[in-house]
Amino acid sequence: MSLTTPVPRDQDIVFPGENWFFYWKTSASLWKTKLQEFPGTKIIIPLNWSFHSETGDQFDFDDHRPETNLKKLVEIATEVGKNVVFFLPLTPAPFLPNGGLPHLLARSVALNHEQMAYGIIDADDHLVKIYSFFDPRVFEAFDRFVKKLGQYFSVNKISSDVWGIRSGYFKDGQYRSFIEDSSKTFEQAFSRFLQTKKSEDTVLSPIEERQYAFEFNKTIQNLYETNARESIRDNFEGSLDVAFLGAGTENFLKRLYGTILTADYSAELYEALAKDIIPSSVLLSHRLKKGVLTRELNDLVANSYLPSRLASTAYDHEDITSFQPLSFFKVFERIDGVSSLFQSWADLNLWEYLKASFGWSYKVIHSDTLKLHENKNPYQENILLFHGHDVDRTIFNFILKTFMNGGRVILNRSGLSDEFNQRFETFFLENNLNVEKVHFQTQIQNIALGEGRLVLIEGEGFKELSKQEYFDFWKTLVETFSLVHVPIQNVEGLDFYWRTRPSSTNELKFEEVRRLSLYNPTSYRKKIKMNLTKNFVVYKVLDEINVIVQTFPNEIEIELSPEGSVIVDFGVFS
């Protein structure tokens, strides 16, 4: 046993997690050795604006310090067989001092929606503060930086992909961006924006003001993104949301008090996966991540989800051998600063039902990610859920297209406008569809067309229901869809995640292979049981660590010691 404070390994500092490489944290003369030692093939290199420009006006790309030589970095990486992907922060970046701003520009502290200054503890236990991106001087300097970066890439013929990243964190299960600000700097910029939107004597209602504030945030975010895209045109692949584990105020305070648990991080990890946001653990030291959390991050993010989001071709994306997250439900939530004022899925206790019955096997989608879910998966059945108040022309068309292609949709009519109410009625009449009506806690309508089903529920019609009554409502409704799923018994306290892939040519007895990753972050021994249905068989047991797996006819029992984990593949056939 060592009585000294563990000193972080140099390799851990430059590789803080999920294949990220902090090139500025080591000497350029050591890049080759470090990259050679790294086992992965894809290296993610976040670009550190303030490392290349202290003032925001002058830039260093190998002019003074060899560590700023990105061309050499890419050459070395290629030489040792690594594929470089650059991440360019388009918002404040919590893993960099001052959120990544050159120090002369770090003037106005940004405040979150609670009007609290953002505080972040990085992997080296440094206190990171975030400064406002609504300061026009910051935007102008960013523009100069991306233009210089674009020229540098072009002149030096650097062909690596560049992804813009929007950094964020979780607050009460909601993803929020670090660009959000409620400081005076934001207020001043916002009032200038409002002047362009309304005449001086117009008084806005609180709802209109919220809408404008959201629009303004989005506009500024898009400006940063557009400038980056136009300046680094040939390399720019797109933009991604990245959720930094432990970066929210509550977890910041827990970290400050030394009371944060692995479960706090893993909850954010799974929340991010459900929302199609890339989770990142680079703010956490390797000491905090030891044990199951590292395995969870490697299995579920570094080696699966992250490569699939960064896949540059459809071929990479559709790789038949790779497992994709299993989602039985795709739940739409509009993010516009106003929709949250209306009836939400939380009001209807949907999340509690989904988590208790299906774990994290659902996706939360919004307008920006709708396209990712447009095509019906041939082997994976799921149910789409929408609120009436979110239905616009795009969503209306999406619902009808899904339904007519044999998809399944639940629509809560709460807030559905008269126009779209009428359009649905017309659609049912024109297609001579039979509308079956039933009352169970509220009015429910069921419309079927081939394999397609559209269920309309009257969200406003629920009387005051208890949590259990809501649970029973969703259970009864979802059971009518006959989803193929095997629940896990006694799973409380454990982390688990389901993924799926179609069967390969040598697995033709199955239609689908489902992978269950199971982790025990607690300090207790845990035993779970699954009663397997006829079309569900244990196929492989992998990566057993501190675990006993016993299989019986139609049953599997898994006993996990503290920090234990295992992966079980199941073959599924109809």
Place this chain on the structure above:
Amino acid sequence: MKEIEYIVGVYNFFNPFPEDGQESYYYLLYLLDEKGILEREVALQIFTERYTSEEIVGLKTPFNTIGPFVSLEKLNQYAFALCEELNAAKISLLSVQEYNSLLEYSQLASDFHRDLLEKGNVMENIERKQKGFLSRFFKG
């Protein structure tokens, strides 16, 4: 049972629901003790039982906050009652402006942690110091 040494509370004076015609009040956003985030249920129970007056009946409270408090005095009274109920030695209350100022000028996480405890409005629970060991088990 391990006793709580201190509680830190961060509050704000704001209007979370202007669209409902509600006005600005004080709300406690975060409550911490040396073991981390304080269990909300206990804090909420004390608020509901002792600090729900006619003035605030029907007002909405943002998720995971405690309030509304109509004045800073009421908030301080509540904080002290919480301190007594949990038998903590002291409670330090900070407004978000004070919190922001401390954070802005802290260089180290450990300094900020110390400042949260020492530089708020600190109220000591003198009663606790006077209580003997057995009084914790034999309440009158």
